[in-house]
Amino acid sequence: xxxxxxxxxxxxxxxxxxxxxxxxxxxxxxxxxxxxxxxxxxxxxxxxxxxxxxxxxxxxxxxxxxxxxxxxxxxxxxxxxxxxxxxxxxxxxxxxxxxxxxxxxxxxxxxxxxxxxx
DNA sequence: AAGCTGACTATGG
DNA sequence: GCCATAGCCAGCT
Numbered sequence: 001x002x003x004x005x006x007x008x009x010x011x012x013x014x015x016x017x018x019x020x021x022x023x024x025x026x027x028x029x030x031x032x033x034x035x036x037x038x039x040x041x042x043x044x045x046x047x048x049x050x051x052x053x054x055x056x057x058x059x060x061x062x063x064x065x066x067x068x069x070x071x072x073x074x075x076x077x078x079x080x081x082x083x084x085x086x087x088x089x090x091x092x093x094x095x096x097x098x099x100x101x102x103x104x105x106x107x108x109x110x111x112x113x114x115x116x117x118x
Numbered sequence: 119a120a121g122c123t124g125a126c127t128a129t130g131g
Numbered sequence: 132g133c134c135a136t137a138g139c140c141a142g143c144t
Binding site for chain 1: 138143
């Protein structure tokens, strides 16, 4: 059956969904990076979309531990998207992650590699 | 409907 | 060693 072209809006929503799925995998007290997620999905250069997806994930009814995702420097670049800049840091500290100067302390050690989960 | 934006990252000057 | 630029791609306005 050929489908009408009106369904041409079949866009790759998988990207966002995968981002959500991977983000949910992140264990408490751990953090990962946009690049790692993007690479895991298959588009290492699409790290922006990861952040974008996480931003929109905040609107979702489902809870996504978006605060566990930081940039490759361990910097809380997305803290401002939580409504108030302190929320993200509070969430991280609540899980035992130390944040100093908007940066995750011992980021390298706390980094959770999604590949290890596969 | 078309263009802008963005929670990035790597590279070059 | 810091600032500027380019690539990336889809959802949002």
